[in-house]
Every structure is written in C-alpha cells, then in structure tokens.
Amino acid sequence: MNSGHELAGLMKFVGRPEWAEAFEDVLAEHFAMALEAFDLDYDEIPDLLGEHWAGTLWGCAFEDFLTRRGGPTGRNLVEDYLKRRGWKESAQGRRYMAALRSSFMSLYEVSDIVPGASFRARDLILGGEPRLVHEKSATQSLKPWDRIGARLVDLGERTVIGGGLLPFGPEASDAILRGLRGDEADDFGQAEPTPPIDEEALCRAGPLFTTAWLLDVLPRALGEMPAMVNSDGEEPVFHQFRYPLAKGIRQKDLTVLLNATGVLTPVRTKIWDWLGERPDGVTADSDRASGAVAEAIRPDGRIILGHVELEGRTLILTTNSVSRADQATAMLREALGDRILEPTVRIETLDDMAEEAFLDDDTDLDEDMEIPPEITASLVHRLLDGQYRRTLDEPVPMLGGLSPRAAAASDVHRVKAVDWLKYLENQSRKARDPTDPMASYDFGWMWKELGLEDLRR
Numbered sequence: 001m002n003s004g005h006e007l008a009g010l011m012k013f014v015g016r017p018e019w020a021e022a023f024e025d026v027l028a029e030h031f032a033m034a035l036e037a038f039d040l041d042y043d044e045i046p047d048l049l050g051e052h053w054a055g056t057l058w059g060c061a062f063e064d065f066l067t068r069r070g071g072p073t074g075r076n077l078v079e080d081y082l083k084r085r086g087w088k089e090s091a092q093g094r095r096y097m098a099a100l101r102s103s104f105m106s107l108y109e110v111s112d113i114v115p116g117a118s119f120r121a122r123d124l125i126l127g128g129e130p131r132l133v134h135e136k137s138a139t140q141s142l143k144p145w146d147r148i149g150a151r152l153v154d155l156g157e158r159t160v161i162g163g164g165l166l167p168f169g170p171e172a173s174d175a176i177l178r179g180l181r182g183d184e185a186d187d188f189g190q191a192e193p194t195p196p197i198d199e200e201a202l203c204r205a206g207p208l209f210t211t212a213w214l215l216d217v218l219p220r221a222l223g224e225m226p227a228m229v230n231s232d233g234e235e236p237v238f239h240q241f242r243y244p245l246a247k248g249i250r251q252k253d254l255t256v257l258l259n260a261t262g263v264l265t266p267v268r269t270k271i272w273d274w275l276g277e278r279p280d281g282v283t284a285d286s287d288r289a290s291g292a293v294a295e296a297i298r299p300d301g302r303i304i305l306g307h308v309e310l311e312g313r314t315l316i317l318t319t320n321s322v323s324r325a326d327q328a329t330a331m332l333r334e335a336l337g338d339r340i341l342e343p344t345v346r347i348e349t350l351d352d353m354a355e356e357a358f359l360d361d362d363t364d365l366d367e368d369m370e371i372p373p374e375i376t377a378s379l380v381h382r383l384l385d386g387q388y389r390r391t392l393d394e395p396v397p398m399l400g401g402l403s404p405r406a407a408a409a410s411d412v413h414r415v416k417a418v419d420w421l422k423y424l425e426n427q428s429r430k431a432r433d434p435t436d437p438m439a440s441y442d443f444g445w446m447w448k449e450l451g452l453e454d455l456r457r
Helices: 002-013 017-037 044-049 051-067 079-087 091-100 170-181 199-203 207-220 249-260 322-339 350-356 373-391 402-410 413-431 444-449
Strands: 105-114 120-121 131-134 145-155 160-161 164-166 237-244 264-268 270-276 291-293 303-311 316-321 344-349
Touching: 002 051, 002 079, 017 044, 017 051, 017 131, 017 170, 017 207, 044 051, 044 120, 051 079, 051 105, 051 145, 051 164, 079 091, 079 316, 105 131, 105 170, 105 207, 131 164, 145 170, 160 291, 164 207, 207 413, 237 322, 249 264, 249 316, 249 322, 316 322, 402 413, 413 444
Parallel strands: 131 160
Antiparallel strands: 105 120, 105 145, 120 131, 145 160, 145 164, 237 316, 237 344, 264 270, 270 303, 303 316
C-alpha cells in the first residue's frame, strides 16, 4: 500500500481554511452513520480499532475527497494543490495525485499473490478480467480470495492501490452490493439481480465502503454481538437422535411412513427436511429483538426446522432447539411407533461447538508425550473430511439455506457455491502458521465433488 509521504503536501494543504470545512463534511459522510449507530465519537476510533485502522479509515475519506469538486467555484483539491504547490512535487508524485483524482473505490477478489511484489484483483462489481496490481506491503497479509475495498490507481505501465484498503467478509460484501443497487435483499438474504453498476456510481460510493466496514467491525470491537436465536426466539441447542431400527424393519418400510407424515419433505433418497412456515419479516440471518436470527431457509421460503435421515440400520433426527426436539421426537414416535428403538442422544450448545472447533492447548497430556506433526495433521484432516462431507448436504445460510450440493447444481446459485468454497479455503489459511493442520488442509476434493473444479481460480 502506498505510504502517506507521497501525499504529505496534500494532507497539509487540506487543512487550509478554503478546504477544511468541505473535508469535514466528507469525513462526516464516511463516519457519521456508524458512529451514531453505536453512540461513539470520532476520537474513540483509535482506541477501539487501533491506530492502523483509524489511519486507514481516514485515508479512505481523504482519497474520496481528492476525487470531488466543491465550493462555489467547483474546484478540486488536487488541481488546486498542483497549481499552487506542484513545483514542490516529483513527477511521480504529481502523476500519482492526478491518478487518484480520477479513481474510485470498488470491491475486489484477490488471487495470484506474490508476496512483496503483486497480486491480481477481480472487480466483483464491474466485472472484467482480474488486473495485475503491483504492491509490496499489503501482499504480506493478503490471502487468496480475500475481498477488499480499494482504489486501483493506474500509473501507465503499472497499477497500484491507494492507501485506503479495507478487508470485507461475505456479509459486509453483500451489504455493499445491496447499498450500491439501492434495493432490498430478497427472501434468501441476497440482492436481487440488477443492471451492472457503472464507474460513475462507484465514484459516489466511497462513504458506503467505510460505513459497511465499520458496521461490520464495531460490534465485535465493542463486544456487542447479539445473541443467536432461532426464528422462535429460542437459543440454538443442537440435538441429534440416533434411533436403531427394530428387528425385521427395513429402510423402505420407514420411507413409506415418513413420506406419509405430511410434515416431512423428501430432499433426496433417505433424507427429509422437517419444514415450518417463516414468521413475517424473518429471513436468513435477520435481526430480531431477542438477538440475531440463525435459520436455514429453503428457496420456497419455509424454514428448515430439522432433518431426518436413514443411514444403514439407524434413523437420525437433528434439530436446533429444545422445543423442536420435543415436537420432532413426538412426531416420529407417532408415525413410526415401535419400528424404532430408544435413541442415543447428543446435545450441543453453541459454546460446546465453539470449544470443539479448536484444539485445546491445555489438554491434560503427559508432558513427555509428543504427537508427531504429520500424525496430528492427518487426524485433523480426517476430522475435517467428515465434517465437510456432511456439510455438502446440509443447508448453509451463506447459500440462502441451500445445501452446497444443491447450490452447485443450480445455474442461479452456482456462483454462490464457488464463493462459499473460496471463503472456506480463505478462512482456513488466514492468520495461521503454515504448519498448522488447518492451513494445510486440501479443499480440492470438495471442488471436484461439487463439479466446480473449472471455477477454482
């Protein structure tokens, strides 16, 4: 990322009386909405997010200001500065300022990273082929398929980035796209298709990027993440019941009875969804007064309350709350009677699942016992294989409630399946030591399993 020394003169110049007030107005456009939402003052940002991010956010607003014209004469800061002080700047500095003046912020997907040298940036808003960006410092922390908000600055033979680079996750990225389109999310939490956005619209969208980033990051910085609930307002408590089949009972006997319940919908052979109607105004991951709603929603708009699956001589029921578990077990017992035996039950809260997601460094092992790294990696990879294989057939909120397999098979949702796979790989490697088993996990089999190998780039 370009350091501020190339713009030091401009940064000082913006404090002149004829520019200071206009710049304060632009700062307000970038910060006011998020600050008001969390009842914060601008001066609190460095303490909350750190000096680095405070400087980056200021840089986003400053670079946006460099593209604008204002005042009664419609002047531009860069033009005014170069006219009055340009003789102090090098030819390279003048060219960089002029290029920034006509730049715009967009959302890019990162690939082909060469640490200390370059990366490729694919514009997720305007489309087109990925562009080669020459960059040193940012490439040390970027990971494949990161999404970033940035300004690509063309300097003739080279393309560089401006100083305001912001990382975006999938949810914040979607918020930007919805904001640019000016429309509401559809029933699955995704923006409706609209005509492509042009550069002129992006030139006016600088504050949207800063606001979306702050609204995504500040809740975590403040420790104000809402409690997760389902659409019934209940805390998620995940239940799995494994019912052995009674002697002499075959899968096909149960299949007929499960299809006849009227509340179970076949998804594939031997798999059913237990469906319920969605309460008005509730979409996947929408907010309710009691917390953040976490639900899987089918394309027809109904909520997936649970799953039933036949696996060998076992019937497996899964659902995500105490009351739903009570309802579902009663339903199965009424439908199947003594054809199923007493189940073994596994119950997990969100905290339980979070603990299992990480290897506990405080595990009580003999101090002299050392597990070879290659064995550890093999065990972790096997666990991940099983976890991800199950996930391919389960609803994923990021896919609008579809399973990855269903999304990959759909012309409409395939691109979301690709984004989901990229997100998994990116998060697996992000901020990890290269020797970490998570960082070395190979997702290639998932791309192949979903028939998306050709899109893995």
